[in-house]
Amino acid sequence: MRNLTTSTFSLSAFLQRTQGKKVVLIYPWSNLKTQFLSSYLDQAKDGILYYRVPGETVNLVDWIDGMLNEFRTVLGDKFGKKTSAALAERIPAHIGEALASDLGAVVKSETILYLDDLDQINFDDEFNHWAQAFVSALPEKLQLVISARMLSRHPWDHMVASGDAVVIGVETRKSAMAFTVDTDDRPQLECYAFGRGNILLNGKPVTTWEGTLPRTLAFFLIDHPLVTRDEIFHAFWPDLSVKDATNVFHVTKRKVNERVTSRIDDDKQYELTQYTSGFYVASEKLVRHYDVQEFQEAVQQALVASDDRREQLLYQRAIDLYRAPFLQTVNQPWANDRRDELRRLYAVALTGMGRIFLRKGEMNRALGFLSRAAREAPEREDVHRDVIRLYLEFGMIHEARQQYDVMEQALSSSMNLQPTKDSRALLESIKARS
CATH class of the missing domain: 1.25.40.10 (Tetratricopeptide repeat domain)
Known part of the structure; x- marks a missing residue:
């Protein structure tokens, strides 16, 4: 496990990349989020309003009401009067406009409203109407940053096209001790290993692996981004000869790469790893989120x-x-x-x-x-x-x-x-x- 106290985050670079954007979408925000928040808290102190949408939230009114209650602990009991009134009406566009107005009344300097785990709610028509109204009414000093494991295209696609929103992907390399903002249109690999385990490529889950072994090897390689062939053999085939283990490994790895390619583009070849200086390392063709x-x-x-x-x-x-x-x-x-x-x-x-x-x-x-x-x-x-x-x-x-x-x-x-x-x-x- 590497020491991350030397990891770096350039807040100025992030702000430069997102300057003038009303909305910043971090997809899926896996590696960047922790470093962004900790660095922002260190460097900007009071310039962020953070709210994590709880897992039990099911509708727009509930999560907006929960956010108001949490923000009142830092902004005062009187915060959100217009939004509370709009919540009673239950008209999404009015709720969005009212929330933007209430925030504009208390935000005096450049501030980020950071909504975490936003995909806990449904991106339905009700949400779309709220989002469009809220973003349109955002005060100049307030920027919306959204984190979610998977982001639906709507209502963000037209905001990106118009220049109001920007999408940022990131990658953390074990050898670099830092993240880099990714400007390439590389495929996104998402690995969720807590629980039964799930791997997605460009938002598409890999549901078939042609057996248990390829699936397990895929998780092993993702969890070990710098690993030797001997370490792989010891973990999976300790009783086989090197020759036999090599044969089984290459057959299994080929199946893994076939599943990866099939979820991205059958006309191109994608691999989960690449071999460099005696180590299997993360492929540079994919942006990993783990x-x-x-x-x-x-x-x-x-x-x-x-x-x-x-x-x-x-x-x-x-x-x-x-x-x-x-x-x-x-x-x-x-x-x-x-x-x-x-x-x-x-x-x-x-x-x-x-x-x-x-x-x-x-x-x-x-x-x-x-x-x-x-x-x-x-x-x-x-x-x-x-x-x-x-x-x-x-x-x-x-x-x-x-x-x-x-x-x-x-x-x-x-x-x-x-x-x-x-x-x-x-x-x-x-x-x-x-």
Whole structure:
């Protein structure tokens, strides 16, 4: 896992590329988003309004109302009066115009309105009418930046054609330690490895792989962007001779490349990897977007964040990305090891969020995140102690004792250890209050 503290983001280059555009579409925003947000928070401070559309949102009125409520925590309780009135009317164009007006009344300097996970809602006629009215009425100092895993062409296509919107694709290379804004019209490869796993090419899912092995090899190569042939053979065919493993590998890799090409353009040849200096690396013909990579970057950057605001944003992004365990249906040693590694990293994100809320004095929210962290990483004695202390603070003595017993059993079974002195002191506190 590479150290991302040296990764760079040129905010000035981004602003130059998007200058004069009302709308910026990042497709699908995978690698750039974390670096953009963290850098913008460092460099622009108050110049961004961020809202992530929650997964349970189903319609325009609900998500606009939720956004108003969240923005009121930073813009004041009086924000959004016109929009609230328009929401009662439920006319999409009026809602768009009212929201632009309310934002224009509070935005005094150059500001970005960043809408994250926008594809949680339907891009239907209602949304299209709202978007067209909202963008048309945007004040000059406000720019709309949209992030989504998959963006429908409408209503953005005519905005791009007219010059009001710009689409930016990105690629992060393992060797470059930085992202580059991609100006080429290269095919987009999207890999979502949390859960059962899904690979898309130019928005089209790959549904047939001619067997389990090509599919699994595709995920392995995406997850290992710099890998030797010996490492591949060890992961997939450790008991075969080099000659036999080579034959199976080339046949399987050819099937992978055939599936990749079939989802892009049958008249051209596309490969998932290219061979350079003894390594299989990501093909330069494709722009990659990988949810696991973004997850890792978010956690690593949160660990070195300079303030709670940035740290919380990064941890929340990591938690949102971890929708389920890594490739949960693949039962191979390399996948099992990777699943455990990412699970522990997920526990780091949950723990980080919990301790942020501890510092804020929001004990109920802290308990929720820390309890989840203890379940994901039962070997983390320090996290169990945090949970026990919170239970004691809430007067939940029985729950505190249960948590101690869970911790004791986990330490014994996983590492053959007994609780430390600090943990045993908590047990004495539990007994004293029982």
